[in-house]
Amino acid sequence: MKRRYEDVSLTWIPVLIVAIFLLPFMLKGMTFSYKYYLFVLNMAGIYIILTVGLDLLSGYTGLISLGHSAFLAIGAYTSAILVDQVGIPFILSLFISPLIVGLFGLLIGFPALRITGMYLGLTTMGFGFIVKRLIIAFRVWTQGAGGLEVSHPVILGFSFNSDWDNYYLIFTCAIIAVIAGRRIGKSKIGRALMAIRDSEQAAEATGVHLAKYKMLVFFISGLFAGVAGVLFAHTSHFISTDHFDILLSIYFIIMVLVGGASSIYGAVLGTLFIVLLDFLFVPQLKEVIQGMFNIESGDIQSLLFGLIMFLFIIFHPTGLYGMWLKMKIYWKLFPFNPKKRLI
Amino acid sequence: MKKIIGIFIVIGLLVNGCGKGTSSPGITEDTILIGNIQDLSGPMKELGALLPSGSNLYFDYVNENGGVHGRQIKMIVEDHSYNPQKAVAAAKKLIEKDQVFCLYHVIGTSPCEALRPILAESGVPLIAPATQSGSMSDMSRQAADLIFHTDTGYDKQTRILVDNILSKNANAKIGIIYQDDDYGENVLKGTAIAEEKAGISVQREAYQRGATDFAGQVANLMKGGVTDVIIAGIVKEPIIVMKTAVAMGYAPNFYGTSPTMDHRISLAAGSAGEGFTSVNFASLWNSDAPSALLYNELCEKAGIPAKMKGMYHFYGFITAQVLVEGLERTGKFPTRTRLVNALETFKNWDGGAFPPITYNQNDHAGTESVILVQVTDGVQNVISDWIE
Numbered sequence: 001m002k003r004r005y006e007d008v009s010l011t012w013i014p015v016l017i018v019a020i021f022l023l024p025f026m027l028k029g030m031t032f033s034y035k036y037y038l039f040v041l042n043m044a045g046i047y048i049i050l051t052v053g054l055d056l057l058s059g060y061t062g063l064i065s066l067g068h069s070a071f072l073a074i075g076a077y078t079s080a081i082l083v084d085q086v087g088i089p090f091i092l093s094l095f096i097s098p099l100i101v102g103l104f105g106l107l108i109g110f111p112a113l114r115i116t117g118m119y120l121g122l123t124t125m126g127f128g129f130i131v132k133r134l135i136i137a138f139r140v141w142t143q144g145a146g147g148l149e150v151s152h153p154v155i156l157g158f159s160f161n162s163d164w165d166n167y168y169l170i171f172t173c174a175i176i177a178v179i180a181g182r183r184i185g186k187s188k189i190g191r192a193l194m195a196i197r198d199s200e201q202a203a204e205a206t207g208v209h210l211a212k213y214k215m216l217v218f219f220i221s222g223l224f225a226g227v228a229g230v231l232f233a234h235t236s237h238f239i240s241t242d243h244f245d246i247l248l249s250i251y252f253i254i255m256v257l258v259g260g261a262s263s264i265y266g267a268v269l270g271t272l273f274i275v276l277l278d279f280l281f282v283p284q285l286k287e288v289i290q291g292m293f294n295i296e297s298g299d300i301q302s303l304l305f306g307l308i309m310f311l312f313i314i315f316h317p318t319g320l321y322g323m324w325l326k327m328k329i330y331w332k333l334f335p336f337n338p339k340k341r342l343i
Numbered sequence: 344m345k346k347i348i349g350i351f352i353v354i355g356l357l358v359n360g361c362g363k364g365t366s367s368p369g370i371t372e373d374t375i376l377i378g379n380i381q382d383l384s385g386p387m388k389e390l391g392a393l394l395p396s397g398s399n400l401y402f403d404y405v406n407e408n409g410g411v412h413g414r415q416i417k418m419i420v421e422d423h424s425y426n427p428q429k430a431v432a433a434a435k436k437l438i439e440k441d442q443v444f445c446l447y448h449v450i451g452t453s454p455c456e457a458l459r460p461i462l463a464e465s466g467v468p469l470i471a472p473a474t475q476s477g478s479m480s481d482m483s484r485q486a487a488d489l490i491f492h493t494d495t496g497y498d499k500q501t502r503i504l505v506d507n508i509l510s511k512n513a514n515a516k517i518g519i520i521y522q523d524d525d526y527g528e529n530v531l532k533g534t535a536i537a538e539e540k541a542g543i544s545v546q547r548e549a550y551q552r553g554a555t556d557f558a559g560q561v562a563n564l565m566k567g568g569v570t571d572v573i574i575a576g577i578v579k580e581p582i583i584v585m586k587t588a589v590a591m592g593y594a595p596n597f598y599g600t601s602p603t604m605d606h607r608i609s610l611a612a613g614s615a616g617e618g619f620t621s622v623n624f625a626s627l628w629n630s631d632a633p634s635a636l637l638y639n640e641l642c643e644k645a646g647i648p649a650k651m652k653g654m655y656h657f658y659g660f661i662t663a664q665v666l667v668e669g670l671e672r673t674g675k676f677p678t679r680t681r682l683v684n685a686l687e688t689f690k691n692w693d694g695g696a697f698p699p700i701t702y703n704q705n706d707h708a709g710t711e712s713v714i715l716v717q718v719t720d721g722v723q724n725v726i727s728d729w730i731e
Contacts, residue, residue: 033440147453
């Protein structure tokens with residue numbers, strides 16, 4: 001019997017993991033401001049965990065969510081309360097908090113059984129607003145809108161006190177998330193989710209239980225967002241309602257779309273692309289663009305993101321991962337260019 | 344033996360640089376580099392343009408006059424869009440990549456709160472955070488020894504306003520319209536203290552940041568028989584609230600916290616804004632206070648457009664004066680620790696706009712008092728001395 005990954009070369013994965021492990025050392029050797037780059041990478045790592053889950057929901061299943069910053073917030077606040085106020089160890093919270101977020105995912109999954117598209121997007125957006133109000137209302141635990149200080153992650157007595165330590169914690173979780181996301185995507189569940197996305201009627205006719213799988217994917221997506229939330233809270237050390245606004249949810253959608261929906265690697269690429277663009281390249285481009293056009297520096301980021309979204313949707317809807325696959329096929333068939341062959 | 348010990352001490356001092364001062368990040372032979380984080384693309388973007396411009400007006404003046412101990416002040420401004428996570432990223436960039444000497448005038452309570460762990464880790468001082476939240480001068484919090492506040496907190500402002508209302512009318516029924524965020528949180532803290540002190544109950548009406556419709560809140564205050572309304576908003580909120588009240592035939596006395604001190608409020612609210620009383624933690628930009636006179640002279644010289652001049656532009660200017668005074672006191676060989684120590688020597692320092700500022704190891708609040716400013720015939724007039 002043919003095994004699942006028989007056709008795929010997986011030799012590059014250990015190389016990539018070693019490269020991820022060595023990256024901080026390389027950065028330290030290259031620049032004195034390596035701590036800043038590590039911080040940016042840590043943020044990307046946390047967002048990767050979340051966008052992998054969002055990709056399963058929006059990319060694989062076609063269910064739009066504009067409430068993922070709220071899932072992130074629930075994970076962050078739950079863990080902060082569990083660890084700092086209830087007193088449970090961080091490692092336990094890393095498992096319990098995502099489960100709680102997953103249950104909130106199930107809650108949102110209910111309306112998804114009856115509504116889709118724009119209406120689901122608006123429902124999830126409404127969920128985001130409700131969560132924000134609830135955080136303010138439960139000020140006894142959350143300190144309201146004033147924000148909450150959160151402790152460092154501590155695992156088996158080791159305290160993750162710096163961006164360097166956090167990097168290894170975050171990217172260990174990110175690698176596990178990507179592997180888990182890939183496994184789910186390639187499994188029976190993944191195939192059922194894609195069938196639902198392509199045609200609900202056809203999926204149901206072939207025996208896919210719509211309600212079960214829709215609820216399940218919301219739960220799974222909540223789990224991923226929960227893990228991201230736990231890491232977000234304990235590596236940021238401070239959380240407030242201002243961290244989790246609607247714009248962040250839109251950024252997550254942009255990350256998935258730019259990377260290429262319904263591809264886990266695409267979610268990773270898209271997240272890295274957007275975060276690095278936002279924190280490393282836009283600041284470099286700001287002065288150039290400001291010199292060329294009379295635009296306020298604050299508007300340049302919105303302008304660039306809008307432009308990128310527009311260009312990807314119009315010219316490359318399969319995203320960065322689609323681009324990579326095309327390049328791979330082109331290279332494989334070289335010198336027999338597939339486009340020329342079609343002509 | 345004594346000679347040898349003496350030689351070792353001298354070598355030790357030289358190695359440590361104690362004799363001449365160690366070189367600190369952000370300090371070169373001719374420059375002091377400071378970092379500022381503003382909201383250039385978020386809900387407070389309007390202020391994000393004004394505050395650094397006001398600060399640069401004073402830095403340019405200082406630089407033209409030889410700088411601070413021969414060093415020119417250079418300020419890098421980053422954007423946080425009022426998102427604490429972006430504020431952290433911007434601070435990391437300023438500290439790690441740009442190697443600034445200190446952070447200055449970072450806007451917003453939650454962005455400033457989010458910076459505490461970085462300040463504690465890096466030892467970088469934050470001078471004059473651009474928020475009147477009382478939490479900034481809470482010495483029990485993380486990195487409190489590195490944060491030097493210049494403004495009287497919202498909690499104290501609210502308490503002073505309630506006291507003032509009750510001193511005029513002991514039977515006043517007070518209501519408050521507050522922004523449901525970190526700003527409002529601090530205002531509510533002051534409200535609770537005032538309620539307990541006076542044995543009264545204040546009617547609370549919340550609104551979300553960015554709201555443009557206050558009919559519901561005004562109707563509730565009207566229904567509750569409120570005679571005096573405190574508006575804890577920024578610029579557009581008091582204008583809309585007061586105009587809505589007029590449209591609904593409701594005429595209580597209106598008061599505002601310091602962010603509502605902008606002179607554009609009286610211009611835009613027109614007759615609805617007559618009698619509006621707000622508090623401020625500094626002298627007015629168009630008054631005859633020494634800083635205000637210098638500010639107006641420099642604005643004219645630099646050709647600052649009239650629409651930029653005002654409370655917020657002036658706020659950037661006067662906090663820059665505090666920073667420059669701190670840098671002057673730090674001496675010719677500045678380090679971050681020396682800056683902190685120098686600021687802690689402020690004792691009733693009168694810069695010409697703020698009430699006298701005092702800092703010490705146990706108190707980084709700077710000021711505790713406010714003045715009351717009332718709109719009469721469309722013009723803002725100071726109607727009190729400094730009140731604590």
